[in-house]
Amino acid sequence: MAKLTQLIPAPELSSGQIGAIRNQVAKALLGQASYELRLPVDNLIVRNIRPQSDLDWCSNTDYSTAVTTDIWPCTVKSAATYKDIITSASTTMADQRYVAIYGLRDSRFAIATPIAQTTSLFKFNVGHSDKSIWDLTKCYSYRSKVVGISTSAIVIPQNTYFQISGYLFDSSAVASYISLVGLVCEPRGQTISP
Amino acid sequence: MAEANVLLTPTQELAPGQVSAIRNATIEAVVNKASRELGLPKDRLVVRDIRAYDDLGFGRNTDYSATAIVSNIWGSFQHTTTTYSVSGSAGDYRDAIPDSTTMADNRYVGLYGVRDYRVSRAATKAQEVSLIKFNIGAADRTIWDLSECEAYKSYIAGVTPSPVVIPPLAPYQISPYLIGGSAELAVQLMGFVVEPAGMTITPFSDKVGAVAQTHLIPTMELAPGSVSAIRNSVIAEVLKQVSEQLRLPEDKLVVRDIRPYADLYWCSNTADSIFSTAISNERWDAELDATNAYADASTDFFDVILSTYTSMANERWVVIYGVKDARACLSTIVEPRITLIKFTVGGNDRAIWDIQCKDAYPNAMAAVSPSAIVIPQNTDYQIAIQPAFSGNASADNVQEYITLEGVVIEPMGKLLSP
Numbered sequence: 001m002a003k004l005t006q007l008i009p010a011p012e013l014s015s016g017q018i019g020a021i022r023n024q025v026a027k028a029l030l031g032q033a034s035y036e037l038r039l040p041v042d043n044l045i046v047r048n049i050r051p052q053s054d055l056d057w058c059s060n061t062d063y064s065t066a067v068t069t070d071i072w073p074c075t076v077k078s079a080a081t082y083k084d085i086i087t088s089a090s091t092t093m094a095d096q097r098y099v100a101i102y103g104l105r106d107s108r109f110a111i112a113t114p115i116a117q118t119t120s121l122f123k124f125n126v127g128h129s130d131k132s133i134w135d136l137t138k139c140y141s142y143r144s145k146v147v148g149i150s151t152s153a154i155v156i157p158q159n160t161y162f163q164i165s166g167y168l169f170d171s172s173a174v175a176s177y178i179s180l181v182g183l184v185c186e187p188r189g190q191t192i193s194p
Numbered sequence: 195m196a197e198a199n200v201l202l203t204p205t206q207e208l209a210p211g212q213v214s215a216i217r218n219a220t221i222e223a224v225v226n227k228a229s230r231e232l233g234l235p236k237d238r239l240v241v242r243d244i245r246a247y248d249d250l251g252f253g254r255n256t257d258y259s260a261t262a263i264v265s266n267i268w269g270s271f272q273h274t275t276t277t278y279s280v281s282g283s284a285g286d287y288r289d290a291i292p293d294s295t296t297m298a299d300n301r302y303v304g305l306y307g308v309r310d311y312r313v314s315r316a317a318t319k320a321q322e323v324s325l326i327k328f329n330i331g332a333a334d335r336t337i338w339d340l341s342e343c344e345a346y347k348s349y350i351a352g353v354t355p356s357p358v359v360i361p362p363l364a365p366y367q368i369s370p371y372l373i374g375g376s377a378e379l380a381v382q383l384m385g386f387v388v389e390p391a392g393m394t395i396t397p398f399s400d401k402v403g404a405v406a407q408t409h410l411i412p413t414m415e416l417a418p419g420s421v422s423a424i425r426n427s428v429i430a431e432v433l434k435q436v437s438e439q440l441r442l443p444e445d446k447l448v449v450r451d452i453r454p455y456a457d458l459y460w461c462s463n464t465a466d467s468i469f470s471t472a473i474s475n476e477r478w479d480a481e482l483d484a485t486n487a488y489a490d491a492s493t494d495f496f497d498v499i500l501s502t503y504t505s506m507a508n509e510r511w512v513v514i515y516g517v518k519d520a521r522a523c524l525s526t527i528v529e530p531r532i533t534l535i536k537f538t539v540g541g542n543d544r545a546i547w548d549i550q551c552k553d554a555y556p557n558a559m560a561a562v563s564p565s566a567i568v569i570p571q572n573t574d575y576q577i578a579i580q581p582a583f584s585g586n587a588s589a590d591n592v593q594e595y596i597t598l599e600g601v602v603i604e605p606m607g608k609l610l611s612p
Contacts, residue, residue: 002447006601012413012421068222080475106523110573114525120476121453129611135451136204137597139479140520141552141559169477181498 007104007134007148008117009141018149021102022183025153029100029185032155037096037187045188054099054184055164056090063166064176072107072179079168082123091163093156094162096187102153103181104136111177119178124154125163149181175179202308202338202352206343211417213353216306219359221386224304225405228388232300236405240391243302243409243548245534248493249387250368251291258290258370259379265493266533267313268550270378274589278529279378280472287369296365300389303360307353308340308386309554314522315380316529317598317604322374323381327587328358329367340381349414349555353384364365382550384415386400396542397565407564410517410547414555420561428515428566436511436603439570448606455479457512457602458577459503468496468581470591478520478597482531485583487592495536497576502577509605512569514561516599524595527556529593534580537567551594562599 010018023046026046034041050070058067058074063083065075078081093099104122108114122134131154139148156162164180188194205213205424229236240506246252246265254265262280270277280539297303308326312318326519327334328459335358343352360366370381386409391397397406413421429449437444454460460480461473467486517535530553536546542568552561569575583592607610 002444002449003606004449004605005427005610005612006449006451008425009560012425012560014422015259016418017422103336109523112525116524120478121451130609131612132610133453135452135597137454137520138451138518138599141518141597142557142593143522144557146523167476169475193578 003152005132005150005152007136007138007150009139010147010149011142011145013149021149021151023101024105025100026183028153029098029155029183032119032157033098034183035158039187044185045192045194047184047192049099049180049182049184053137053178054097056086056096061085063168073175073177075098075108075173076166076176077172077173078157078170078171082165082167085164086162091161093158093160093162096143096190097158098185099154099156101180101182103147103149104134104138104139105179105181106139106177107179108177109143109146113175117171117176117178118168118174119166119176120169121167123165123167125165126154127160127190141156147181153182196442198356200336200353200356202340202592204343205351205353205415206346206349208353213415214417214420216353217411217415220306221407224359224388225359228302231361232490235388235403237306237399237403238391239388239405240395240397240565241308241405241407241409242387242437242546243484243544243551244383244385244387244394245548249301249303250488251295251556252383253290253369253379255289255292258288262480266548266580267582271584272529272592274586275582277378284322284372284374287325287371290368290370291366294365295367296363297360299362300393301362302388303385304357304388305383305385306357307351308338309382309384309551310340310343310350310380311550311553312380313347313349314527314530314553314556316561318525319378320374320379321380323370324370324373325371326381327369329369329370330358330360331346331364340345340476343584348557351384382554395544395546397544398568408545410549410551410561410563412552412555412558413560414558414566416562424562426566428513432511432513432566432568432603440509440605441503446606447603448610448612449601449603450610452512452598452600452602457510459499461498462500462503463497466497466499468579472500479593479595481591481593482581483591484591485584485587486582489579493580495534496579496581499575504574506569506571506573506575508571509608510571511600511603513566513603514598514600515566516560517547517552518597518599519549519552519559520595520597521561522556528593531581531583531592532596533582535596538578539567539578556581560599566600573605
């Protein structure tokens, strides 16, 4: 079976498929974490990604003005190339933490005046090899639901190098409302104790 | 004998999948008729999109359009700083086709509905067309009432289970009833052409015994799950082909998104004068040159890919099965700027898509084709467009936002190592 890494706009997926993908990703991530941490699944939790605390999203001033809080929005810079989103000091995943990313969202239509985006491709490098390149532009024909999902999640295991790069294609700095669709798996009590 | 149900029904009043059912039944009926009358097997026929001017001459009659339209545009478009509008006389049927027009030999046109794409224009205008009358072979065949569909603001389209079929050499006329006299045109007929392969396009003949269905279908007119089904079947077919040709098992192959520049060199061509600046980075949008875009005077195609780059890379297959318009996600929607896209692969024109079909759906400006365009490794290709914009030296350049929907298939490790 070939590796299907492409991004699929959410409106082009069959009914229930996003739920199926999410559940499949969570199950696979739990299985990997359980095996590698030697912990039963019920000692693990699955939670949302915190943009700064888990990924240090938009911390690299190559891509945007540095964000130092747990929010996804940022102001991207002008360029015509890939720019790294994560600052080099944060490109190793924390110990006992696994992150899976399986899509992109663009929330700019939830604000008063939507702003045109200037990031087209997103490249994911894990363990020093490029795992996926997603083109968010393909989701921009669906004004009411700007979300893309991939059937192949990007998994960043504990203590592993990762980098996320955005391809900036315009010569203007604009506010970006793009966020990653994904989840974190870690031992119960490491961040929360549900 | 059953009654003739010629009603035009708003698509939003139909059950899910019914538009597809009507389209498929209409295609099957017209293909059977063409196969029987032309004495050709179905796999020697193609189904393709209608070219508004080249196939029908729609809007060329100044009885309907203030200016005779001689490009493949269904309605209004920007001409320098103004926009073409309907003819001045309201309160009557106005002929849209030049008088005494007959259908080309060996060509069948099937029409089964109408779309109103005012809702995706920069500003929504009044609709000046109410009824549409079809006269084929000197007899009025049907009259559709578009205004019945206009209770639905999100998108406006209607279909009928009784299609209008224009056979080869038949005289025909299409006459919209104008209720106003000065507004812009925004009516597109839903339909297709059936003709012998090679007459206009020569599609890939991948299914023995079956007609090549190269037409483009708005995703909003597909049954639930059909986009996934088309995507999955296209990828599965090409994966098999790539696996055989590269002698690699499928699990050594990667399917990924297309990079507009690095994979296709999209909009890299300024030699053909349509783009003001050659794109050399990873973006789909580009600027049309106002001095050189002349939709009102020509049905010429403009090449998108610079001739230096028109050979696909080694060990790389690009598969294109649809088109999208990112202008849907601008803070202020701009006008549509492109009418047709033509794909040439290996020296043959494989498909001509009328991308105006997606413009009736502002929340889903996307369309897919059941027959994908496959560009194999080391194969020559070109993609060409026709503009829906006529500028001049004093007009401003305009931006277009078309993106292609498809995937790249290549060996694992060539670019990605997932």
